Amino acid sequence: MHKIYVTYPFPDGWLSLLNGKVEIEVQPKNQFLSSNELGERLKNKDGAIVLLSDKIDKTVLNKAKNLKVISNYAVGHDNIDINEAKKRGIIVTNTPDILTNATAELTVCLIFTLIRRIIESREFLRLGKFTGWEPDLLLGYELKGKLVGILGVGRIGTEVSRKLHALGAEIVYYDSSKKKEFEKETEAKKKDLKWILNNADIISIHLPLTKDTHHLIDEKELSLMKETAFLINTGRGSIINESALADALRLGKIGGAALDVFEHEPGVNPHLLRLKNVVVTPHIGSATYRARKGMAEIACKNLLAALEGEEPLYRVV
Ligand code: DGY
Numbered sequence: 101m102h103k104i105y106v107t108y109p110f111p112d113g114w115l116s117l118l119n120g121k122v123e124i125e126v127q128p129k130n131q132f133l134s135s136n137e138l139g140e141r142l143k144n145k146d147g148a149i150v151l152l153s154d155k156i157d158k159t160v161l162n163k164a165k166n167l168k169v170i171s172n173y174a175v176g177h178d179n180i181d182i183n184e185a186k187k188r189g190i191i192v193t194n195t196p197d198i199l200t201n202a203t204a205e206l207t208v209c210l211i212f213t214l215i216r217r218i219i220e221s222r223e224f225l226r227l228g229k230f231t232g233w234e235p236d237l238l239l240g241y242e243l244k245g246k247l248v249g250i251l252g253v254g255r256i257g258t259e260v261s262r263k264l265h266a267l268g269a270e271i272v273y274y275d276s277s278k279k280k281e282f283e284k285e286t287e288a289k290k291k292d293l294k295w296i297l298n299n300a301d302i303i304s305i306h307l308p309l310t311k312d313t314h315h316l317i318d319e320k321e322l323s324l325m326k327e328t329a330f331l332i333n334t335g336r337g338s339i340i341n342e343s344a345l346a347d348a349l350r351l352g353k354i355g356g357a358a359l360d361v362f363e364h365e366p367g368v369n370p371h372l373l374r375l376k377n378v379v380v381t382p383h384i385g386s387a388t389y390r391a392r393k394g395m396a397e398i399a400c401k402n403l404l405a406a407l408e409g410e411e412p413l414y415r416v417v
Contacts, residue, residue: 102146102407107154110396117400139163147407149173149399156180161188169406171399175199176336177416178309185417192416193402196255198394199386204259206385207304207334210358214330214379216240244268249300253279257306261286272296297324309336322348328355334385337362346371349378360385
């Protein structure tokens with residue numbers, strides 16, 4: 101029987117597809133392992149199901165001599181040194197599609213929460229400041245008619261665009277290629293990054309984290325945005341230089357931000373937690389019962405297929 105390591109005690113039944121098929125060792129909750137320690141755990145394992153918070157680097161892979169498959173419980177795979185895995189012939193898989201709608205819905209939710217000042221409004225009530233209806237109390241913005249720049253129109257960026265288009269927003273997008281079908285469906289127009297930064301009312305990030313997208317949004321890019329513009333990130337934190345963003349927000353250089361992901365998770369720049377015009381959530385983009393359970397099933401199927409020498413549902417390398 102193949103030996104498997106799972107880095108999180110998933111809820112009952114989520115990994116039931118593995119029952120009787122593999123021998124499983126599960127890492128207890130809140131046990132944070134160094135690369136050396138994780139490598140040790142993987143030493144005699146044939147496969148692993150890992151989280152996006154598990155860094156699978158060269159140190160881990162050097163120790164994991166028997167490893168044949170890494171089944172990542174996420175669509176993003178920037179936590180894994182893909183080149184090193186490839187060199188060793190290790191199959192890496194991920195879990196796209198099932199989480200697209202959940203993440204897109206959260207993105208739309210964050211946009212409305214930010215532009216209609218929902219968190220501030222709740223705080224206002226909670227502090228007993230509501231003394232009566234006033235014409236200019238807690239004014240915000242409407243999405244309808246706003247120009248939204250989507251950075252990256254893969255699965256999630258496309259779904260976010262569809263939803264925003266249906267709500268009356270005008271879509272422009274930044275992507276390496278022109279997407280004709282997408283343009284037809286959403287009336288979106290392709291623009292370069294500078295154009296989007298200069299003109300968009302709302303910018304939403306849906307790119308993968310790579311060497312090229314690391315700090316794609318830095319001090320210079322933030323300075324090109326309109327003073328009233330909002331920045332949304334449900335992709336990966338390191339696509340934005342978080343301290344540059346905190347400065348831009350503190351100094352009123354942009355209108356606000358809604359962030360589900362952070363550069364140094366689980367750490368968050370303390371300014372971002374204090375500012376009124378910032379909405380933050382702890383990386384919950386795919387956190388629906390349907391998506392997270394579905395991701396577990398796909399992670400199991402990917403793992404079993406790869407171990408059986410079959411093509412997994414979603415293979416990265
Ligand atoms: C992913 O899958 O990459 C998300 O960030 C978490 O679901």
